[in-house]
Amino acid sequence: EPQRNWRETDWEAFNEHLSKTLEPFPPTPLASEEEFQQATHRITGAITSAMEATVPFTKPCPHSKRWWMKDLTNLRKQVNK
Numbered sequence: 001e002p003q004r005n006w007r008e009t010d011w012e013a014f015n016e017h018l019s020k021t022l023e024p025f026p027p028t029p030l031a032s033e034e035e036f037q038q039a040t041h042r043i044t045g046a047i048t049s050a051m052e053a054t055v056p057f058t059k060p061c062p063h064s065k066r067w068w069m070k071d072l073t074n075l076r077k078q079v080n081k
Contacts, residue, residue, distance in 0.1 A: 002057040007069055014054040021046040 022043070030036045 002060075004051065004055045005058040006055060009055045014050050017050040017053050018046055021049055 025039075025042055030039060
């Protein structure tokens with residue numbers, strides 16, 4: 001099952017999507033457990049929606065190094081020049 005590649009996330013787009021999703025629901029005091037549950041459901045849904053819209057999936061191969069990042073590739077290229 002493919003997993004999300006959090007290292008490749010466009011965090012500005014993520015935050016923008018999350019802000020737009022939560023915009024219609026300004027923070028308000030929660031007076032009951034039901035209001036708390038509704039607010040929790042909205043926030044969880046907004047985070048899930050932002051994740052699905054902006055976080056890409058990984059493309060694992062059997063020989064991949066999960067700890068390797070693009071920054072390391074760029075640094076290796078600079079050293080080998």
